Amino acid sequence: MIGRGSRRFGLGVLVGVLLGFAFALVGASPAAAHATLASTDPPQNQVLASAPDQITLTFTEAVRPVPARIKVIGPDRSVVNGGSPTSNGTKLVIPLGRDAGKGTYLVTFRVISADSHPIGGSFVFHVGAPSIDPPQEGEAAVTKADPAVVWALGAVRYLGYVGLVLLIGPMLFLARLWPARLSRRVPAKLVATGLGLLAFSTVAEMYLQGPYTAGTGLFGADADAIMNALGGSYGTTHTVRLGVLAAIAVLLRPFVRPQGPSTIDLAVVSFFAVVGLGTWPLSGHAGVSPAPAVSLVADAAHLASMGVWLGGLVVLVAVLLPKANARELGAILPVWSNWAMMSVIVLSLTGVAQAIIEVASFGPLFDTRYGRLVLAKVALLALVLVVAYFSRRLVLAPARKALVGAGGPADDDEELDEPPVKPLRRSILAELAITGVVLAVAAALVQTPPARSAADAPPEPYSVTLSTDLYRVRMELDPARTGGNSMHLYAYNPNGEPQTVVEWTVTATPADGSIDALDIPLLPVTADHAVAEPTFPTAGDWDIKITLRLSDIDQATVTQRVRIGD
Template sequence: MSGGGRGSLRSASMIGMTAAPRRWVARLGTAAALLITVVALLIAPAGPASAHAVLVSSSPAASAVVPSGPSEVVLTFSESVRKVPDKIRIIAPDGSRADRGDPSFSGVTVTIPVDPAGGRGTYLVTFRVISADSHPVSGAFTYSVGAPSPPPVDTGEDTRADPVVGTAVKVAKGLGYAGLVLLVGSVLVLGALWPRRLDRRGPTRLAWAGLGLVAFATIADLLLQVPYTAGGGIFEVTGAGLSSVLGSTFGAAHLVRLGLLAAAAFLIRPLLAGTVGRSDAIILTVLGAAALLTWPLSGHGAASPAPAVSVAVDAVHLGSMAVWLGGLLMLAGFLLRRADERELGAILPIWSRWAALAVSALLLAGTVQALIEVATPGALVNTTYGRLLLAKIGLFALVIGVAAYSRQLVRRRVAAQRPAPVRRAVWVELAVTAVVLGLSATLVQTTPARTASADVAGPQAGFFTTTLSSNLLNLQVELDPAERGNNSMHLYAYTKDNRPQPVVEWRATIALPSAGIEPIDVPLLPLTDNHATGEINLPASGDWELRVTARTTDIDQATVTATVPIR
């Protein structure tokens, strides 16, 4: 017995001597990976945070008719935008390029130089820009000089995103989430709940698979971002495009994530083997929390009206999801099948408390996130983002119901004796939550409801314009803001061949018969021979009937009518 004891002591001593160098190697590797991460942070350029930007106004306005050609077209977006080379074009009525030189970018404003001596007729403006969080934004609108004509066609390179690329981006993000779930669940359960007598190989393989999936998805995100922002095919990854992506906030966040994953890899190995020390476990927790922040920093969170709050709640939301879903996977795949009744009696109450905490954090973070991103109740049903969020909430409520059933089984101590009902409930939770995970991957690629509701790339919100024709002239009518209350009216007269038509006398009335409002005279002030303006107060919403008479000579005049929707 004495010799056996000395042998055991020698073995333990050798194990300790072997384990100590391993810990130092792990820490050195972690330090090196963190150094790379810090370098990536230092060389990454600072940039403004933004979300899916939308066009909120333009000058000239969308669908407007102006008397003479402008020297520049100004686009104003809801968020700061960056340039995509040769993706902003203005096409003249004859199909030629009307823009001159590169557009200038200043925060939310893009200014495009235009040849003011271009022909009369309708011009087409097409654009593709990148929000500061690297989401591409594209669109088009028209304006007319003199009078409208058939709109030209942009025969240049297509600015639309390849649908294959868009799908690949969503798949990559979904794989990243799946990998995070596998990694967090395996590490958490092996580090805190795994019985010593059970074999660790299965969960260990899952943990490494999760780490590999997150790393693969991160690299795929970086590569796919090149054609995603430029509008090319899935294999159109150029050096210049990749350099632009790596130099953006999006690229910096992904590089930092890769560095943190490399640092964590050195500490995960001893944890999976059950030999990690307390200090290393704390370092690993800090690395994991920092890595979670890279998802919202490269997405909607950093661009919200309250970026600090959004980034924090998004990270909490993502981490809680990974803990809950990863733990469920380990529970269903391993513990409920392998652990005995005594072990389950100790494990399940602890897991039940963890799950309750994770679900509470999910609900709180999700509520704050929804309030920031949706902004108004109407946006929940009027935008794609809102409808996807409602679907996610419905599925989440179903999962909560199943989880409550499982928790009741644990409280009644039925689960340890008969784990089959709990196992079935857990698999239902996993199946529904997997769908929720897919919706989350789609949501992060969808324009937030708060900005989608502001999109005015078509005819501008709060602005009415139309062209009315008679046998004598064409009349361009503009009403701003086309809402109840004070409005400004502009009238432009043109000949049938789109030349300014001098008007001797203007008269206009506007009425709302559905509300019993008789015609109201609109006082008009001539500004030029063919342009008059006036101010009018419209007391109610509805479809108003506008009647304009333009007298061109002592005996010639034309009267036109239009229905003007007032909100």
């Protein structure tokens, strides 16, 4: 089916792609993360003399607020928002309605990034001094995406990919490679099924984006939440996609006629196909990548090549192998072989381009969910290419030998060798089964923030309140990673009132005992508040020992194990 030179060329391209991927990741520096919180005013853990009039959050890209999920909880555990939050590009402003007194204020937020992902988080600031029992995230009803909603979105996106495969492959065969002897009814039904799946997937995604961004259950989002979710490029691109599907449905008739479509028919359908394929990258990661033009073209070409390859396999196994005769298959398969080889090359090249842009370096490839999904997709694709290689070997023999007995009539006066049609059909089915899993991984990738964002996201500070019979002490450690950190200690008496401390002593010891205890010098800021700048040389569990002397005879020690990240 593919000559030895072609096989060597294809193998060389794939090896070159893998080597290029490796060298690019080695030499790449992490791209600037998007849709992450860059700064806040007041800053995290800042102690203020009085409550501010408003709170400002600055992100690394433009965001839209989810008003129902943006709250400020005061020390008395009441909501102290003063009105609806507003966004202006990368800034989110939350007005405060009243001063809830001294203590810890919890700010929780949920916004929609430019790539349609919901971004949530929280931080605290203090007025006067931190609360001994500060408000927690649960009191602000900040929720992550409901697992049922996430699963449903992945499922409908998977159906959309299946629909794309059933639309592109059969239409291409009907346009350029369909035998005149065979009925066009079955491939036309495949195309109609693909259109239906794509339309259902598009409408379902538009609905599910509401509860996904609002953080509600499947049926918990109201009309305002759904309209808010569709207010950006996500709603526009999905609406355009529905229009494209409607246009293709109207233009489908020439493809089912015995003579096939005309050149004008093909040109018009190709135009709508390009527009439709562009709606996927424009509604996702590619639209806001560091190299948007490259990402948009690569993503659209990736989808198109997937549709040609997998859709062609479906047509072969469902219609042509059972029904076409040896002469027809002898003409079809060499052409299809070239299409398949070019599709695989484009699929590999564009996949590498996407991975380099979204992962950027080797670290996030292993340390983030997005990177691990990319590795899983690469491994599955490598497996399916091995199966595809053996599929092609089955048809390297002359067409008569390879394809007679495929289900259609052969010339009676020709003596033909026993064909390997059954092994070929099994091999193609194996390709389709594995690529079905690849599509599931691809659907999960769409819902996962890119590795460059996850890797560059600011770490969450660590905080804990420890108690003895003499006092309670609150420790805050930021960012709780190797290298320099900021530590704040606040002392309270057992009743929760500020406690005067005569002497502060803190040590840090790795739990594995690899080094001796490190003394952490502290600077008392007030009688009940001390700060330090500890440096942790290694990641892992560390035992933080805090000793507070309250008088000449009153002293107590508490120990807390803290996980220090990389």
